[in-house]
Amino acid sequence: GKAVFKRDKPHLNVGTIGHVDHGKTTLTSAITKVLAAQKGAKFRKYEDIDNAPEEKARGITINAFHLEYETAKRHYAHIDCPGHADYIKNMITGAAQMEGAILVVAATDGAMPQTREHLLLAKQVGIPLQNVVVFLNKIDEVPDKETRELVEMEIRELLNEFKYPGDTIKVIPGSALSALEGKNPDIGEAAVKQLLSVLDDDFVIPDRNSNEEPMFAAEHVYSIKGRGTVITGKLERGTLKRGDKIEIVGCDRENLTSVISGLESFHKTVEQAFPGDQLGVLLRGLGPKDVRRGCCLLPAGHKHKPTDKVKAQLYVLKSSEGGGKLPIANYFNEHLFSLTWDTGALVKIIGKDFIMPGESGEVELMLNNKMFIEPQQRFTIRQGSTTIGTGVFTDVLP
Ligand code: GDP
Ligand code: MG
Numbered sequence: 001g002k003a004v005f006k007r008d009k010p011h012l013n014v015g016t017i018g019h020v021d022h023g024k025t026t027l028t029s030a031i032t033k034v035l036a037a038q039k040g041a042k043f044r045k046y047e048d049i050d051n052a053p054e055e056k057a058r059g060i061t062i063n064a065f066h067l068e069y070e071t072a073k074r075h076y077a078h079i080d081c082p083g084h085a086d087y088i089k090n091m092i093t094g095a096a097q098m099e100g101a102i103l104v105v106a107a108t109d110g111a112m113p114q115t116r117e118h119l120l121l122a123k124q125v126g127i128p129l130q131n132v133v134v135f136l137n138k139i140d141e142v143p144d145k146e147t148r149e150l151v152e153m154e155i156r157e158l159l160n161e162f163k164y165p166g167d168t169i170k171v172i173p174g175s176a177l178s179a180l181e182g183k184n185p186d187i188g189e190a191a192v193k194q195l196l197s198v199l200d201d202d203f204v205i206p207d208r209n210s211n212e213e214p215m216f217a218a219e220h221v222y223s224i225k226g227r228g229t230v231i232t233g234k235l236e237r238g239t240l241k242r243g244d245k246i247e248i249v250g251c252d253r254e255n256l257t258s259v260i261s262g263l264e265s266f267h268k269t270v271e272q273a274f275p276g277d278q279l280g281v282l283l284r285g286l287g288p289k290d291v292r293r294g295c296c297l298l299p300a301g302h303k304h305k306p307t308d309k310v311k312a313q314l315y316v317l318k319s320s321e322g323g324g325k326l327p328i329a330n331y332f333n334e335h336l337f338s339l340t341w342d343t344g345a346l347v348k349i350i351g352k353d354f355i356m357p358g359e360s361g362e363v364e365l366m367l368n369n370k371m372f373i374e375p376q377q378r379f380t381i382r383q384g385s386t387t388i389g390t391g392v393f394t395d396v397l398p
Contacts, residue, residue, distance in 0.1 A: 009070060010205050011276060013097055013234065014131075015079035017087060017122060018104035019112035023137040023176045025050050027104055027192075028080040030179035032069055034192045041069035046180065050082055066278070068266055073200040077266075077278050084114050085385050087121075097234050098122070099276065100131035100203045102195065103155075107142040107173070110151045111158050117322030117387065119162050125378060128206055132164055133198045134171040139187050140178055148173060170198045206276070214238025216281065216297040217339040217372070223288035228261060231291055232280045233340060238299070240273040240281065245300035248283075250372035251292050251341060254306060258283040294341025296372040306370035307396045312379070314347075314391035315360040324388045327354035328381070336365065338379035338393070344368040347381075355389075364397065 016024035028049055035041035044067055052065035063086040067078050079097060081087045101122045105115055122132065134155055142148055152171050159166030174191025178184040219233035240246075242263055248256040262282035263270040273279050281297065298304055317323025328334065330349040335342060346366040355361040373393050381389035 009073065009075045011075045011077070011274075012100055012199070012203060012205055013077045013079075013276060013278070014100040014102060014199060014203075015081075015098045016102045016104055017098075017118035019106070019109065019114040019118075020084055022104045022106040022109065022112075022115075023135075024102075024104045025080055025082070026180055027102070027135055027137065027176035028065070028067070028078060030176045030188075030192050031078070031196070032067065033180055033182075034189055034196070035069045035071065040071055041067075049080055052080075052082060071196050071200050076199065084117075087114075087118055097278075098125065098127055099206050100199065101127050101133075102199075103132055103134045104137050104176075105134060105151070105155055106138040107136050107148055107151050108138045110154050113320070113322055115155075116158065116162075116320070117317075119158065119164070120317070120322070120390070121380075121387070123162050123164070128204055129163075129165055131203045131206075132159070132169055133195060133202070134159075134169060135176070135191070135195055136171055136173045137176050139173045139191075140175040140184060170202065172198065212237045213302060214240050214244075214297070214299055215372075216240065216279070217341070218291055218293055218295045218297065219340045221288065221291050221293060224282070228258075228282055228284045229286040229288060229291055230280045230282050231295075231297065232278075235273050235275050235277045235279055236339075237275045239275075240279075240297075241271065246283070246297050247300055247302060248286075248291050248295050249298055249302075249304055250296045250306045250370070251294045252306070252369050253290075253295055254370070256286075256290060257300060258286050260284075294339070294343075294371070296339070304372065304374075305396075307373050308367040308370045309397035310365050310367070310373050310393050311395040311397055312363050312365055312391045312393045313360060314355060314363045314381070314389050316355045316357050316389045317387060318358040322387060323357055324383060324386055325357065327356045327359075328389055329354050334381045334389070335383070336367065336379050336381055338377055339372065341371050343371060360391075362394075363391070 029046045032041040032044045036043040049065045052063050064081045156166040172194050175187045178188030179192045215236045218231040222230045244260045261284040264280040319325050330353045336345045348364040350362040377393045
């Protein structure tokens with residue numbers, strides 16, 4: 001049989017974010033190398049991480065590498081994406097996955113547009129204020145102390161701008177490449193260890209509301225011949241166990257019932273799943289078309305009504321934040337992403353005709369499909385590969 005997933009340490013979902021080529025993948029690989037030496041990880045080569053297999057769901061191609069490692073204190077799931085667009089898609093569609101972020105900034109470049117955009121997205125997907133650490137990378141190429149300090153100051157300002165506590169967040173100077181190559185231990189291995197101790201000691205385990213009614217948003221759906229359908233994703237809240245009666249809602253589904261016939265995490269059987277767990281949930285008797293990415297799993301007897309009309313606060317990104325140059329206009333159709341779902345929506349702006357880049361406004365959204373929406377849930381609006389707006393749902397409309 002399969003090894004049983006041991007819950008002997010607190011678990012946290014983290015990931016590397018930051019501008020392309022600043023060293024996210026190198027750092028991810030270096031973390032596994034440093035921890036492999038203490039039996040806390042399987043060493044993952046740079047090439048293996050950067051060649052994550054493509055996953056396709058509803059026409060959206062996502063590239064992401066999930067790995068796990070553990071320190072003496074905690075167990076981590078870590079995500080690294082190869083390209084900027086993959087980060088955007090992942091943070092938006094699989095968003096809830098990251099509960100802590102390692103912001104990688106190359107000291108050779110400083111903060112760049114994608115640094116800003118990832119940080120804004122981190123904020124929008126609800127990464128807690130304490131759960132950001134900066135790895136100031138490529139220090140081997142910036143021996144000059146003044147330059148490092150300038151870059152650090154700039155990053156702290158940027159963090160403050162996005163309402164993260166920029167004055168207290170740890171900025172760790174180091175060299176991911178040195179750590180990976182086993183060179184310059186003071187800026188290599190030592191810096192990675194320092195980073196890990198920040199994850200261990202400073203990052204908070206979010207209150208995952210294990211006493212609440214469970215909710216799980218399907219990120220991917222696979223059908224297994226003769227066994228049923230497996231949906232993967234992160235348990236947002238509550239607990240789940242084998243035998244639980246559940247219902248699938250959202251993406252125009254209501255009252256679709258099933259029973260959980262198996263639960264797995266990283267290919268190990270899970271007796272009881274808790275909030276934040278990365279899971280594969282096996283559902284008895286459901287066919288491949290019954291569930292799709294974006295559907296939510298709720299307990300049988302829940303009170304949720306999927307909706308296609310909702311009020312929200314919307315912020316339109318400036319081009320310096322990675323957004324567009326044009327405003328969002330009243331009565332235009334836009335493409336909305338929230339949890340793991342996405343759909344088209346008509347945007348009705350309350351009290352004005354446009355929301356200019358850099359401005360926010362109150363909107364009513366008329367969605368093409370009935371979706372799982374709750375107040376305080378976040379969403380984004382994308383045009384092609386650009387995030388033009390982010391927002392928060394405030395009231396479900398009748
Ligand atoms: P990503 O796009 O953020 O994932 O960046 P990569 O990890 O792919 O790194 C981009 C490039 O920077 C690669 O050529 C790395 O070898 C190089 N690199 C990463 N970390 C360091 C470092 O600490 N020092 C130096 N000099 N180069 C680095
Ligand atoms: Mg990379």
